Amino acid sequence: MAIPGLAELTDGEENISPTLFLLSGPPGIGKRDYCREFLEEGLSSGRRCIFLSSKITDKEKIDLFNMNEKKFNSLFVNPVLVNDSPSEKSLDGTLKRIISYLSDIRIGASLDQQSNVGTDDLDNIIYFVMDSLNHFCDIFEISSIRKFLAKLVLQLRKRKTIGVFTIDSPISADYQPIVSFCDGIMEMKFEESNDSLIRKIRLLSMAGHAMTKPTWIQFSIDKNGRFTFANDLLKCTLDGRVIQHHPVYYLDLPFHSEGCARTYRKFMSVFKDLDPKYEVLNYNFCFIDIVGLSNPELAVHRQKEKIVRLNEFISSCNSFRKVSDDLKIILPSGDGMAIGYENNPELPYKLSTELHGFLRKYNKRIQADSTIKVRIGLSSGPVFTVYDISNRLNVWGPGIVMARRVMDLGDSWHILLTENFAMQLRPLYEEYRNNIRLIGSYEIKHGEKINVYSAYCDDYGNPELPEKFKQIYTSP
Amino acid sequence: MKQVITFHSYKGGTGKTTLAANLAALLAKNGNNVCIVDIDVYAPSLHAYFGDIVQNKIKNTLNDYIVGACGVDDLLVQITPIQQLSEKGSLAGKIMGCFASPKREDILKIEGVKEDKNRMSMLKRFINFREELIEKNDIDYVIMDSSPGIRFWAINALALSDIVFLTLKMGDMDIGGTKMIANEILAQFKEQGNTKYYLLLNRIAGYCIPYLQIEQSHENHSEENYSTLTPVADDFIKKLSSDTGIDVMTSIPCYCDIQFAQKEYLTVLGEPDHPFSQQIDHLKTLIEI
Numbered sequence: 001m002a003i004p005g006l007a008e009l010t011d012g013e014e015n016i017s018p019t020l021f022l023l024s025g026p027p028g029i030g031k032r033d034y035c036r037e038f039l040e041e042g043l044s045s046g047r048r049c050i051f052l053s054s055k056i057t058d059k060e061k062i063d064l065f066n067m068n069e070k071k072f073n074s075l076f077v078n079p080v081l082v083n084d085s086p087s088e089k090s091l092d093g094t095l096k097r098i099i100s101y102l103s104d105i106r107i108g109a110s111l112d113q114q115s116n117v118g119t120d121d122l123d124n125i126i127y128f129v130m131d132s133l134n135h136f137c138d139i140f141e142i143s144s145i146r147k148f149l150a151k152l153v154l155q156l157r158k159r160k161t162i163g164v165f166t167i168d169s170p171i172s173a174d175y176q177p178i179v180s181f182c183d184g185i186m187e188m189k190f191e192e193s194n195d196s197l198i199r200k201i202r203l204l205s206m207a208g209h210a211m212t213k214p215t216w217i218q219f220s221i222d223k224n225g226r227f228t229f230a231n232d233l234l235k236c237t238l239d240g241r242v243i244q245h246h247p248v249y250y251l252d253l254p255f256h257s258e259g260c261a262r263t264y265r266k267f268m269s270v271f272k273d274l275d276p277k278y279e280v281l282n283y284n285f286c287f288i289d290i291v292g293l294s295n296p297e298l299a300v301h302r303q304k305e306k307i308v309r310l311n312e313f314i315s316s317c318n319s320f321r322k323v324s325d326d327l328k329i330i331l332p333s334g335d336g337m338a339i340g341y342e343n344n345p346e347l348p349y350k351l352s353t354e355l356h357g358f359l360r361k362y363n364k365r366i367q368a369d370s371t372i373k374v375r376i377g378l379s380s381g382p383v384f385t386v387y388d389i390s391n392r393l394n395v396w397g398p399g400i401v402m403a404r405r406v407m408d409l410g411d412s413w414h415i416l417l418t419e420n421f422a423m424q425l426r427p428l429y430e431e432y433r434n435n436i437r438l439i440g441s442y443e444i445k446h447g448e449k450i451n452v453y454s455a456y457c458d459d460y461g462n463p464e465l466p467e468k469f470k471q472i473y474t475s476p
Numbered sequence: 477m478k479q480v481i482t483f484h485s486y487k488g489g490t491g492k493t494t495l496a497a498n499l500a501a502l503l504a505k506n507g508n509n510v511c512i513v514d515i516d517v518y519a520p521s522l523h524a525y526f527g528d529i530v531q532n533k534i535k536n537t538l539n540d541y542i543v544g545a546c547g548v549d550d551l552l553v554q555i556t557p558i559q560q561l562s563e564k565g566s567l568a569g570k571i572m573g574c575f576a577s578p579k580r581e582d583i584l585k586i587e588g589v590k591e592d593k594n595r596m597s598m599l600k601r602f603i604n605f606r607e608e609l610i611e612k613n614d615i616d617y618v619i620m621d622s623s624p625g626i627r628f629w630a631i632n633a634l635a636l637s638d639i640v641f642l643t644l645k646m647g648d649m650d651i652g653g654t655k656m657i658a659n660e661i662l663a664q665f666k667e668q669g670n671t672k673y674y675l676l677l678n679r680i681a682g683y684c685i686p687y688l689q690i691e692q693s694h695e696n697h698s699e700e701n702y703s704t705l706t707p708v709a710d711d712f713i714k715k716l717s718s719d720t721g722i723d724v725m726t727s728i729p730c731y732c733d734i735q736f737a738q739k740e741y742l743t744v745l746g747e748p749d750h751p752f753s754q755q756i757d758h759l760k761t762l763i764e765i
Contacts, residue, residue, distance in 0.1 A: 260603050262668050266635035267599050269664040 002125070002162055004037045005229040007315075008217045009186075009203040018125060018160040019207040020153065022179050024169040025188030029199055031166040033225045034188075035129040036064055038164055039074070042127030044362050045316055049074035050098060053131035054139055057081070075101040079136075086139050091148040098152065102126070102159050128156055128163035137175055145178050153181045183207040189216070201229075226305060283329070283340040284380040284421070285403035286348035288314070288355070291373040291412045293335045306372050310336065313358040313372075319350035331400070336374065338400055345380055345424045349432075349455065352376045352415045356460035377407025378455075379418040405444045406452055409469070413462035415455040422453035435461070440469050478610045481763060482515075482637040483676075484622040484630060486653025490643040491678040492516075494734065496621040497525040498756045500571055502744040504556065506760070507568035508616040511552070511609055514538065515633040516623040517583060520576035524740045526555050530573065537577035541605060542586045542598050548608040551575075567745075572613065587628065599632065606636050617763075625653075631661060639763055642722065643676045651716065658720035666721075674725040674762070675716060681730060725762055728755045 002016045003009075010016075025031050035051075042049045051061065051074065061076050075098065080086045082093040130136075130152075136145050156163055165182060167175065169189075185204040190197045200216040219229045255261040290310060293303050314320050314337070320328070323341065331338040341347040355374065363371040381399030402418050410416045417425070417436060425432045439454045456463045465473075481499070483492040493516070500512040514522035517539065523531050536551040556570040577583070586598060609615055622633040634640055642657065644650040654675065662673055713724045731752045734743055744753045 255603075257607065260607060262670060263603050263606070263635050264599075265668050266665045267603075267632065269667070270631050270635070270661060271595075271599075 002041075003164070003186075004034060004041065004227050005201065005217060005219060008229045009201065009215075010206070016162065017207055018157070018162055019184040020128075020156065020161065020163040020165065020182050021184040021186050021206075022182035023164050023166045023186045023188065024171055025166075025201075026190060027168050029188045029190060030219075030221045030227075031188065032064070032131055033221055034201075034227065035131060035164050035166060036225060037227050039127055039129055040065065040365075041312070043074065044358065044365070046361075047125060047127050048101075049127040049129075050101065051076045051129050051131070052094065052098075053078055053129075054080050054086075054135050055132055080139060088140070088144040088147075091140060091144055095148060095151055095155075099155055102155060124160060126156070126159050126161040128161045130163070130165045133165055133167040133178060134172070134175060137178070142174065142178060149178055149181060191216075222301065222305075228301070228305065228308065281342065281383055282380065283342055283383045283399045284345040284348050285338055285340045285378065285400050286351050287333070287336070287338045287377040287379075287400070287403035287407040288352075289333065289336040289375050289377075289407055291375055302369060305370065307336075309362070309372055310374070313355055313362070314339070314351070316358060317351050317354040319347050319354055323347060333404075338403060340383070340400060345421060346428070348378050348380075348421075349415075349417075349425055352378065352455070353460040356413065356415070373412035375407055375410040375412060376415045377403045377405070377410065377417075378415065379403035379406055379421050380424065381420070402450075406450070409442055409444075409452060410454075410466050411462065411464070413460075414466055415461045416466070417453040417455060419451040419453065431457075439465060440472065442468065442472070478616055478618075479638040479763065480606055480610075480618040480620065480636055481639040481641070482620040482622050482633050483641050483643055484634060484657070485624050485643045485650070486626075486657055487645075487647075487650050488519075488624045489679075490624070490645055490650065491728075492624070492643050493522055493525070493621050494740070495641070495643065495676070495678065495728075495756070495759070496619050497522060497740075498742055498744045498753070499759055500617070500619040501567070501742045502753070502756050502760050503617050503619075504567040504569040504571045505745065509569045509572075509614055510617045510619060511572045511574060511613065511615045512555075513574040513609075513618060513620045514576045515620045515629055517576045517586060517629045518623045518627070520578050522573070522621050523575050525742060526573060530555055534575050537582065538574050539577045539582040539586050541574075542601055544597075544601060548574075548605060548612065552613065569616070572615070574609075595628075602632055602636065626657060626661060634661060635665060637671060639672045639674070641674050641676045641725075641759070642720075643678045645679050646677065646681065654716075655719050658722055663721065673722045675720060675722050676725055676759075677713075677727040679730040679735070680727050726755065726758055728752070 003021070006016060023031055023034065039049045039051055053061070053076075055078075056064065057078065058076065077094050077097050079090045079094040082097070083090040133145075140148075164186075165179070167179065169187070171179065184206040186201060187204060188199065188201045191200055192198075199219050199221070201219055202214045202216045204214050217229055219227055221227055255264065288310070290306055293306060320339065327342045327344075328347075329340040329342075331340070339348065339351060355376075359372055359374065363373075379399060379402040381397070381402055383397035383399045406416045406418050416439075419438075422436050422438075426436055427433070435457045436453050436455045439452055441449050441451045443449045452469075454463075454466075455461045483496045485492055496512060500510045504510045512522065514520045515538065516522070523534065530553060533553045536546040538551060540546045541548060541551050551574050553573045553575065554570070555573050556567055606618065609618055620633050620637065623630045640662070642654055642662075644654045658673075665671060666673070713727075717723050729751075731750070734750075734752055743750050744756050747753060
């Protein structure tokens, strides 16, 4: 994900090309919180981030991001504090600091990947925020800001930047000259609903994306400043409708409710000729489950937040976003999801390791009750094609079933593999041979005994034996 | 409990639409929010009960929704305010309507589909129709007026329902067809549980008092004036129930003043003391149990 709520605002777009957005909205609606969420996304994915604000101090910045100076491993500048008194020189000084910061970044490398040759352009994108343009206008001459912005924008465009510039709405006619550089426009507004105010956001335009029908999307901000967009529950939709809770399955097709599944069964009892036609394919599955998500002590909004976050992290993984949709399939599972890849068995493994990397970073900087722990099962095998309730091609069969079975044997952070899957990977690289280890055999459903492998090293996985295996070894 | 109630029959002319429209009006009169749906996609007529103003408000039809051309909200027509102005009775709840298109090309869009994938897609949208209607619009009851016979959209309406009233007249063909529906379709649905099925004998042959006499005694309707000529024998009802596996809930006489009225109207609102209105009240009691 690049900007918060992108998929909802663009009806499914997961990534964007470098764009400088103008975000307008009335005071108090949460523009700065939105920018914080945007920058945190950048920080957690190892991107370079720049935060420019004439309103807040260093200390307030640290409070805003709920992290210490060391963790805020990016550039923050308040031009008012650059010189003794705010003047054009302050803006020049600010620009120098930004240019200096940008010149430290070797083109073609992000924070985590500076030693990594051949990274994709998207990996090197810089995240930039300029907070409250109108406040800048209150302090500096508009002509000075215009000059400053002209130079700044040039630098940002050179370095492939996704930027958000915020301004209070309605935008004064005097400020029009300083907002013309933006190539994307977002708007926020309050709306009255049943005696309460709700927040809405829409994307009016974006570079390289034809916005045929900008739609207002409702959003909320929780007490920790986290954003939730109306449509960003588990990205599992049935016939275009987001599933508001755990789906009900019949013949492995997801339904909104038991009532829907029952109606479907009735249809099928009469229209037997409409039964889905099956085709057998070989798929490689990564079954991901959020540990403890259904704990009744965990508030529903926290559960939802975790699912949203997990979706975002998965969407950010190269092994997910770089694989075209026709080569992968996503099945919601309630507490997580199964992602199946056609052909390449390395992709589920890479997805698991990348996801662990994101989650570890994320968990370090958030409160304990918001941490996301996952367990993952990997397997490959035949699956049947079926059309799901949304009329999309879907799959089901032993391949996905075994991924689920093996995942069920694990605890937090385990990446467990079936033997056939491990045997496909281990010969490929020494890393795989070293990190994928046999941990024992386990009797699963229907008395079937399977050999289970665990993938782990310093960067991913869990070296501990899963509890279920410990019980086998300790039981008489 | 939110419920979907369908009036269905093997043959046409059994009074489904009249029953559906009046039950919807009575439920709304008693404070329920009701959506009435014309799923008689082959010969829609439900709109006739709600006057020209409602007909003029229909912008999208169920046909549009089924083919994915609009959402549920786009096809809902608010009936209540209009109804309150044009009828004597006032409604404590609200009535909304979803109407089908009588245009040939619209009927063919949803009926002439041969490809399994497209038929499946329409079925899935129809499943969602129920959920969206009830969840998003604060609806207590959805009343569906089905098309007669064993046809694609009639079967779909039956599958979607919580309560099905199978209406029939006393003719042999009606009875034979009803048994066929009960044994070939509903028997399979019953295996999925949770749906209630009732037989409703309607338009039972009876004594019709002349129109003028009704006009004169307008405020003095009584069941005696409409007493049935050929009372339905208990043993016949028992046999019908046994043959279909469905209980006969009530027998409604043919009220000629309603049957041959120049214009369709909602008896439960206009003539709440009419014995037909009392029959509808009985149906209401059944579904509220």
